Amino acid sequence: MYKVHEQSKYPNYLALVVTHVAGQNDITRVELSRGDCKEWVPMRRAYGAVWDTANLPEGSITLRFEATSSVGNSYWVQSTNALPDNWEAGAAYDSKIQLTD
Template sequence: MELNFKHQLGLLCLTLLLPALCSSQDSFTCSRATYYGSPDCYGNPRGACGFGEYGKTVNDGSVAGVSWLWKNGSGCGACYQVRCKIAELCDENGAYVVVTDYGEGDRTDFIMSARGYSKLGRNTYASAELLKYGVVDVEYRRVPCRYGGYNLLVKVHEHSRNPHYLAILILYIGGTYDVTAVELWQEECQEWRRMRRAFGTVFDAENPPRGDIKLRFQLSGNAEQYWVQSKNVISGDWEAGAVYDSEIHLG
């Protein structure tokens, strides 16, 4: 009876420790991943982050939709290292994916583009075998996004109409930062005005200021949160599709 009790106690302790072990080694967290198909293996340009074609081809199309990591849109643009756990098939470095969409699967945290999912494999044969699995156990961690030659960019969203409605899309969020808020400068009031997060990484404002528009961004990451102001302005004659370089480099 005593041995049986110790055995049960040991099993209980192991069960309680498993989540901690799974999430503490090299800061990886255990989960599952699957993929969604597309004719060209790229991502979905209609994703919930609002990235459009950028969300299809950024990071060479190695992108993913996520569930709770979406963070009500502030998780858009985050980068993750994802590696699967089938020793004979999986590459030890795994795949690096950019979050461009929201998605829920079969107890999965990642629904990857086929292009990204195939990079989990150690070679062409292994990648093909993983695609047959459909869903695999993985471990993942947040890693810095690195966009050589790109600062944080602001794109005027296609639904914008000068001068009555301005929506912006934020691209190339480097490092491990999340953009949690955006404000524009109201010259006549001498104060910053909060823009609404419309969805994903799209922020908007009715009746924006006339003339050039100054923006600042609230960044969250590395256990800190702070504001940084764009070094450039959105010109007063802005129109849908225009892209502005903030000259803010996040690396």
Template sequence: MGLAVGSVCAILLVMVLLSAPCHGQDAYVSSRATYYGSPDCLGTPTGACGYREYGRIVNGGDVSGASRLFRDGTGCGACYQVRCKGAPCCSEEGVKVVVTDYGEGDKTDFILTTRAYAKLARPGAALQLFAYGVIDIEYKRIPCQYPGYNLFFKVHEYSRFPDYLAIVIIYQAGIYDIVALEVWQEDCKEWRPMRKASGAIWDMPNPPKGALRFRFQVIGSGGAKWVEPSNPVLPSEWKAGVAYDTTIQLTY
């Protein structure tokens, strides 16, 4: 099953979050954050994770670039609770964001969309917070959760059937890092590793023919494990720009 992945905004816009916390990192870490502007207050389709349009709209547009938390792309898709401190206009809860890009500021770990940055403020105080430009924050990692969504493998637009395959994994729930991705070579009866190309993109020249089975390795608080969907994820004639349902979801 596949599906294609493809205004002036108010500063204080109430959004329904796709990503909800449950249990995660206990202690908050001190850092700094800033924001970047865009015409619609969402993310950018040219983000370093390679998510394209997904990286703009996931989590209602509450997304962020990250510096050291980017971790050469391993941090792509991770969810964080971020709240500002030291300013009277700061809210107590802050905002939940998904990392979709890389970015560096003035000793910052997060560069938020304006939509997410505004939610760090108390109601009616967003303009005061924007005046700071860079603010002190504290953050902790939390599990992602995407109600109604399984894990999807999106065939990146750079892919060229049948000679070159690039994959981006989206709607990754839980609090795991994906550190390896392999595809089954039926004629050789072996798993072939895909290369971590850039950001969240995994690629392979000359992929196997036919419907493609995958497995991927994740690392979480319980250690490392391999996860394998029971059925092939990609059809024999996969298409660039299409996201395919794995029919599974990570848990936390």
């Protein structure tokens, strides 16, 4: 799950709070891409589980996350549920991702 942070301002600034990361994994990078584009743009880790960017593509946004396990193994997972182009601050979205070791 991820939630659009309350400080987000559509369409100029997006901050996401990555939630429900349990177990032995940590989200170490987040990248976004416009739905039909394959160019990934990194988000900045603002603090804790909050990732942000001021460089937003137009349209729906696809997200991918790098997960790192407690033993140092890293892998990328991509959300199959895009952030809609009319996202709102405070809204929560299901990434449809299950992290594994």
